[in-house]
Amino acid sequence: MNKQSKQQKISTQPYKGARDFYPEDMRVRNYIFNIWKKVCKRYGFEEWDFPFIEPFELFEAKSGDEIVNKQLYRFTDKGGRDVAIRPEKTPSLARMITGKIKTLPRPIKWFNIANCWRFEKPQKGRGREFFQLDCDIFGVKDVTADVEVFSIPIEVMKELGAKENMFEIRISNRRLAEYYLREVVELNGGISEQGTQMYKVARIIDSQPKLTEREFLKQLESENVNPKQIDAIISFIKSDIQFVEKYRDDSYGAKEITDFFRIAESLGSAKYFKFRPEIMRGFDYYTGNVIEQFDLDPANKRSMYGGGRYDDLVNIFTDEKLTGVGYAMGDVTLMEFLKGWNLLPVLPTETDVMVTIFDENTRNKSFEIVQKLREKGINTFAYLEPVKLDKQFKYADRKGIRYVIVAGLDEIKKGTVQLKDMQRKQQQELVLEKVIEKLKQ
RNA sequence: GUGGUCAUAGCUCAAUUGGUAGAGCACUUGCCUGUGGAGCGAGCGGUUGAGGGUUCAACUCCCUCUGACCACCCCA
Numbered sequence: 001m002n003k004q005s006k007q008q009k010i011s012t013q014p015y016k017g018a019r020d021f022y023p024e025d026m027r028v029r030n031y032i033f034n035i036w037k038k039v040c041k042r043y044g045f046e047e048w049d050f051p052f053i054e055p056f057e058l059f060e061a062k063s064g065d066e067i068v069n070k071q072l073y074r075f076t077d078k079g080g081r082d083v084a085i086r087p088e089k090t091p092s093l094a095r096m097i098t099g100k101i102k103t104l105p106r107p108i109k110w111f112n113i114a115n116c117w118r119f120e121k122p123q124k125g126r127g128r129e130f131f132q133l134d135c136d137i138f139g140v141k142d143v144t145a146d147v148e149v150f151s152i153p154i155e156v157m158k159e160l161g162a163k164e165n166m167f168e169i170r171i172s173n174r175r176l177a178e179y180y181l182r183e184v185v186e187l188n189g190g191i192s193e194q195g196t197q198m199y200k201v202a203r204i205i206d207s208q209p210k211l212t213e214r215e216f217l218k219q220l221e222s223e224n225v226n227p228k229q230i231d232a233i234i235s236f237i238k239s240d241i242q243f244v245e246k247y248r249d250d251s252y253g254a255k256e257i258t259d260f261f262r263i264a265e266s267l268g269s270a271k272y273f274k275f276r277p278e279i280m281r282g283f284d285y286y287t288g289n290v291i292e293q294f295d296l297d298p299a300n301k302r303s304m305y306g307g308g309r310y311d312d313l314v315n316i317f318t319d320e321k322l323t324g325v326g327y328a329m330g331d332v333t334l335m336e337f338l339k340g341w342n343l344l345p346v347l348p349t350e351t352d353v354m355v356t357i358f359d360e361n362t363r364n365k366s367f368e369i370v371q372k373l374r375e376k377g378i379n380t381f382a383y384l385e386p387v388k389l390d391k392q393f394k395y396a397d398r399k400g401i402r403y404v405i406v407a408g409l410d411e412i413k414k415g416t417v418q419l420k421d422m423q424r425k426q427q428q429e430l431v432l433e434k435v436i437e438k439l440k441q
Numbered sequence: 442g443u444g445g446u447c448a449u450a451g452c453u454c455a456a457u458u459g460g461u462a463g464a465g466c467a468c469u470u471g472c473c474u475g476u477g478g479a480g481c482g483a484g485c486g487g488u489u490g491a492g493g494g495u496u497c498a499a500c501u502c503c504c505u506c507u508g509a510c511c512a513c514c515c516c517a
Contacts, residue, residue: 011490016508070442071515088517116517121442123511130517281516305517330517358475389476397477408475422477 017120017128027347029131032160032331033113036133039155040111043148045135048110050092052117056082058091061316071118085117089134090285090313090326097138097324098317106139109148125302125336136326143259145325146289146309147267152327153293153305154272161343167304170276171260171291174308175253176244177202177236177277183250185232187225191280192287197223201233206280208237241275256288256309279306287311291327297340304333352439353403354381356392365412369405369432378439396422403439 014020021029037047059068073085086092089112097108112134120128135152137145150169157167178191181198189196204211204219211219220230241261247254257275264270273291281290288309295302307327314322338344353373357366363386373380381401383392389406396404406418411429419435420427430438 011507013490013508067516118516120516121514122509126515126517132517303516328517333517356476388473390473391477393477395477404476406475410475418476420476425477427476 015128017122019127019129024347028335028344029331031345031347032334033131035156035159036111036113036329039152039159040133040135042155043109043135043152045109045111048093048096048112049114050089050096050112052086052114053083054086054092054095056084058095059084059087061091067118071120073117073119086114087116087118089114089116089132089328090310093134093136093326094313095317097322098314098320101314101318101320101322104138107145108138109136110138111135125333127332131331133329134326135328136324138322138324140325141323143256143289144263146256146260147263147269149307149325149327150273150289150291151267151269153329154269156329160338161345162337162341164271166296166341167272167293167337168274168296169272169291169293170274170279171257171289172275172277172279173253173257173289174280174286175288176247176251176257177205177253177280179247179251179253180236181233184236185225185229187229192285197225201225202280205233205237205278208278237278239277244275253288260289281306281308285310285313289325293329295333295337295340297337300336300340302333302336304337305329348402349400350379351381351399351401352379353405354383354392354396354399354401355405355407356389357383357386358389358406358408359386362386362407362409362412365407369407369417372432373436373439376436376440378436393420393422405435 019025040047056072056074059072067087072087075083077083093110093112097104113131115129115131117129120126122128133152133156135149137149150171153169174191178198181187181191181201187198187201189198191198191202193199200223201220204216204223208216217230220233225233241258244254244258248258261270261273261275264273279290279292281292286308288311290306290308292306293304295304305328307325309323309325311323312321313324314320355366355370355373357363367382370380370382381396381399383395393404402421402423404420404422406420408418411417414429416429416431417435418427419430419438
């Protein structure tokens with residue numbers, strides 16, 4: 001008995017808000033990650049990566065107040081450095097891009113899949129550790145880059161088997177909203193200027209879908225918005241893309257979003273996008289088009305993730321201007337989506353074949369077979385112990401391994417093996433070369 | 442960070458007004474001496490999330506902590 005067994009046992013639970021990935025969970029994770037990678041590569045994006053600890057000041061300068069003050073894992077390392085675990089990836093992306101800003105050929109199209117940590121109170125669809133796909137394009141001012149980046153989630157959804165009616169991507173434009181709030185509604189401040197009237201009103205507009213009409217009006221009134229202005233705000237929220245057309249000449253944002261729809265129309269993807277003027281998004285660095293994807297499952301209506309254009313992301317590193325547009329997709333909300341719509345496939349094992357061991361005398365022969373199969377690139381599970389065959393077969397069955405090979409004394413004499421197809425419940429006696437041929441198919 | 446619900450075997454759940462825990466599934470094993478899924482046995486498995494209190498007696502009542510879930514905040 002060791003010391004632990006008499007004293008209090010250590011919990012087998014993973015850290016709060018974080019998940020263990022057992023092999024079956026890992027299969028699901030890899031399934032999703034592989035689709036993410038496949039789609040990004042299909043769009044000509046290149047993968048990048050970076051350390052998950054960064055200097056604290058990076059996030060202090062770039063992330064929102066809420067994230068820095070409440071949700072950051074922050075500590076001092078043994079060298080006295082003030083460091084933090086990444087709560088998001090965009091600041092690091094800006095750091096790396098700026099580091100080679102003079103030499104990277106543009107446009108820059110990068111994607112990354114990695115985990116981030118936030119000190120959250122966990123609940124459904126939200127933990128403390130989450131994985132995220134980020135894809136970004138830098139150096140393209142034209143709205144074609146927006147269309148390209150925002151096509152990624154649609155392609156991913158298609159690959160995952162999602163249909164048009166299961167999700168929608170709401171899009172709006174911050175420049176347009178700012179123009180409208182300033183010129184038409186006549187509010188003070190800026191949409192990204194924390195504490196100003198316009199900033200606060202923008203936040204209220206963003207949460208409008210979750211509020212009752214009375215609450216919405218009450219909140220606007222408490223920001224000193226007069227009835228005439230409220231009417232203007234409401235007609236903006238209710239507006240459609242035709243409404244925006246008339247501001248094309250006065251607002252670059254109006255041009256951006258109407259152009260976006262024109263291109264999306266020609267690509268046939270416009271049906272996935274809904275113009276929803278109230279979408280603002282939390283991060284202050286967004287400037288142009290912003291999108292937010294929603295799960296349309298009536299039982300699970302929720303925001304899944306989003307993205308947008310940011311024109312001034314590298315300003316903490318350099319005076320040089322570099323425009324960008326990005327999108328991030330989290331694994332936790334995506335999993336909720338897939339479960340809700342029953343889109344998770346049954347994922348088979350990647351082991352192609354299991355080789356049994358008949359008894360101690362034939363063990364070496366079994367290992368020879370195992371080795372030959374592996375040399376041919378066949379994923380081969382060796383049972384390793386000469387226990388009763390029925391136990392070995394049962395194991396293969398439980399693990400979902402399709403083929404089982406038995407080489408007993410009779411087969412060894414004849415130079416053959418028994419190949420059993422567990423799915424079809426058929427068994428054939430073949431020479432090993434034939435087996436390899438069959439398994440390679 | 443605020444408010445609410447909850448916590449019994451690996452999983453899903455039982456346990457009558459407080460009288461110190463059971464089932465199904467899973468796992469191991471036998472029926473089955475060269476072959477899986479079914480069936481029927483058997484076994485393993487719990488200081489009832491942790492700590493404290495009330496009581497002759499606590500899974501049950503009270504407090505604290507931890508964790509899960511839900512709403513808010515914020516966001517992926």
